[in-house]
Amino acid sequence: MPTFTRKNAWNQNGTLDNPDLLWYAKALQVMQARPIADPTSWWFYAAIHGEYLLPGNTLPKPGPGQPDYRYLNWVNIKYIPVGAHLSTVPKKKLTDLFWDQCQHATWYFTPWHRGYLVALENLIRKIIVGLNGPADWALPYWNYMNQANSGAQSDIPPAFTEQHLPDGSANPLLVAERYGSGVTVGNGRRQANDECQWDTIYTEGANPGAAGPGDLTGYYYGGGETGFNHAGGEETGDLESNPHNAVHGMVGGNNKAKQAGLMGVPNTAALDPIFYLHHANIDRMWAAWNETGKNPNPTDANWQTGPAAHGNSRFAMPLDVNGTAWYYKPKDVSTTIGLAYNGTTYAYTYDDLALASFDTKQPARPLMNLAARLTRLNIAGDVKNIKMANKKERELVGASQGSITLKSNETNANVQLKTAAWKSVSNSLLQASVTNIPDEVFLQLEGVKGGNDVNFLSVYVNDEFVKSVSLFGLLNASMQQGASSGQGLTFKFNITNIVDNLHLSHNIDINSLNVKIKVEDELPGEEQITIDRVSVYRVSQ
Amino acid sequence: MKPSRSKRLAISLTIIGTSVFAWVLLLVNPGHILGIVHCHISDSGPSAASFQMLLAMNPFSSQLAGWGLMVVAMMLPKLILPIQDIYGQVFKHQRLISVLLFVLGYIGVWIVAGVFIITATLVINVILPKSYIPIAVIGIITLVWQFSPIKQRCLNRGHVHKRLSAFGWKAYADVLVFGVVHGLWCVGSGWALMWFPMILPAGHNFAMVIVTFIMMSEHLEHPRFPGWHIYFSSKLARTIFTRTQIIIKRTLQFN
């Protein structure tokens, strides 16, 4: 088997002159002409990621005064043509095995999506070959971070907004319910970036990494260990959070009626052809992180085995019209060269494996780097040989009282600190040395519930900006139906930086922290966002 | 924030240890110290003609104690995840008391359910002593309940983990309420299954093991849309199978 090369969608200025895009569009016409009951149809493939179509999954009629999300039900989506025959869903055996698999807010986010793309890429190539197209076709990626022509590549490639293909037929890449026009790149509020590429640790776990830029501003590259249940999103890794989630929200966007675009919501996102180019880019970043960044994937059997390690379903992708399944584990897809695919090996690479495209220098923020942190805290010694601790103890340090309702604009929450627990934090800073690394401190927004997935929250602690987060997945996490128990999302922020500052300015003797949360897009009338609890934790090192 | 991996393991082992201890008491029943409820049929024999006599031979209090032991043995492992969750979200010095309050609330609900179930069992034994009719009827009820949407709804709600207040008396109240609510959904999904072994004229120990297996397994399943599903969960079996493989693999790697 040859090694296929996935190329930049912005080649030939991202127009339909780019053969990768043109053939993608032509193959999509074929897939989209198939009914949803066919496992090789576009609609079936999108439902593998998630759907609002099966009876148990559709969004219900709202109660009085409640916002209505039924526009997301697949039967109401204009992009899906009559020929999809949504009324005839596939056999239960097939939907049970394949549909609603997407792995979000877990450490399986990267491997599941890699397998998803590989299966689709092979399916599409077969169609393209059948149309006498190039046999070496590979899925193009959209690198919105690319700064080559002064950031123009942050826009959606023009091929996705044309009305027609060169032969005059309707362009399947054009989606009526796509309201964003591109990605806002930057390191500030409501912006997407590739700072995550500077992480050096995929996850917490048994193998402590060397000290260095790890997860010091976020929560690990690939996410936290995911066990029996993963309700909530506490385990969302840095790559998934930003750029992945952020780009979903920006591309989906809102229309005038404040309805989210398909890309903005997990259960409709994979209907939009741009989805797979976005994910090819996320996959490219992961590959670059491994190959160029020389960062390893977890060796932990729990990760390598996948959700099956905890008795959950294996990853499965349909290969043909009969629904023959390719089952895979994270271990099978942890590299792009020699990937274990359906009993053979498969190989692909990217024409650009630069570690980062926007944050090309290691971010200056002191906390990206343990050595810098210690220098800043005036701790002398050689940090090269420090290993991250194996047993990190976690402890609640403070919390808000009662739940918080967010309005448009900003809301302040007071996080009261428990004296004894906060003392442990300040003591760890006072007694810090190279062998006694001071605590890291995390802020969590717990049980965030609402309905508008494309919105962003920007978080400040004591008026210092911490991070913006995309609310991708909010609606699903807030509904008590399907596989969700309605507990909302949890967001985790590393605020060690801010606590270090308090220590350095001798202001650490406090009994509360001020947390300011800005809702970036105005909430429509009935809509609200609630947070069950805002908490602060210490993690001993 | 969920506890560290080693803490999570310690919590699991403590809970499993307690449950195993309760199982040993249940199965061995040394010196018949426990008037275990399911023993009453053999105790009372065919002469058990009146409710009073039956009660005299099987004091209600000791039957309830036996029931409580059954609940501890069979249900405790199902509390691992919520207990880890509580442990992670309360202040350090409140961890133990919070967990105990949660367990108290949870078991309290099962004890109340036990009063009804034991009474019903006694009544059935008076009316139809040594008969297989009750077990057939309850078997059917159990099966119907098992596949019903109400049961699925209860299982789904059992996955909800409450966010707790951190400060003051509300912290304690919240965790107790969490235990009670969790117990209610658990009784809702499991009352028929728990009743089944008690009404069996023979083989209740074996039935208890099977029932525990079923309940653990369905508890581990992800929430699903409530509806009539004819479905037997194999999740626990799958989990044990892969966990064993992983443990063997790890042991081989480290040696």
Ligand SMILES: [Cu+2]
């Ligand atoms: Cu995605």
